[in-house]
Ligand SMILES: O=C(O)/C=C/c1cccc(O)c1O
């Protein structure tokens with residue numbers, strides 16, 4: 001069965017702190033093209049790699065990776081809340097293959113997910129229930145992180161599992177590229193924030209609003225050039241896009257986690273989701289990137305990219 005790929009940056013600041021209309025139009029066109037690509041491919045199953053931002057997964061138990069056999073969207077930033085349409089059988093099959101490959105992955109019968117999953121599903125396929133999905137969480141914010149080579153191996157193992165599903169599988173990666181939104185760091189957070197990072201599930205409406213306002217304000221300041229967060233790095237972003245398109249994914253193995261932060265900001269670790277998706281795609285053989293959109297969008301605190309790819313042998 002054929003496989004295909006779509007990777008995209010997400011940003012909850014879309015629609016909340018927007019850039020010029022011409023930029024929005026370009027992004028809308030790129031998403032329209034991605035949706036057309038996906039509709040043409042007609043996936044039976046979406047296997048989605050995405051991070052969390054302390055909305056669903058906390059330091060009370062922080063796995064590097066987690067496969068969901070059932071998942072609930074928390075509905076942060078106005079994204080769709082409620083259960084995803086998870087293909088439980090496929091999730092178990094994928095988990096068995098990944099574990100037997102020697103990549104230790106957590107497994108959940110009630111995974112909680114945030115805008116990292118929900119926004120991507122809504123933008124690409126219309127809703128969190130539009131297409132059966134296997135959600136795979138990749139920790140991209142909570143130190144300590146394992147080496148990025150493990151993410152590549154996770155992706156390959158998922159790709160092998162997908163090949164045995166007898167389904168048209170679309171791999172999706174949601175996150176990145178260079179960006180440094182004000183997501184708290186455990187090591188430097190004050191005690192009361194630390195507690196929320198350990199066990200912050202079900203915040204009050206006031207708590208959620210305050211948190212979201214802080215990020216929206218940071219987007220405004222960043223676009224105005226007065227924020228203290230790290231700059232976007234379009235050169236780093238383009239290099240990553242080139243590496244992913246080249247098919248020689250082992251190149252990322254030598255990239256240290258420190259180099260991600262230094263060059264592209266703390267949340268650049270979210271590109272782990274893209275690396276996993278491309279690695280999954282690589283299992284089916286050579287692939288061709290069929291579209292690439294890239295734009296620096298400070299208002300959304302994002303080096304913002306969207307790519308699609310198909311197998312060459314398809
Ligand atoms: O509020 C958060 O936790 C994260 C917000 C954000 C902002 C910009 C780009 C992203 O990928 C984000 O997750």
Ligand SMILES: [Fe+2]
Pocket residue numbers: 010051053116175176267270
């Ligand atoms: Fe994010």
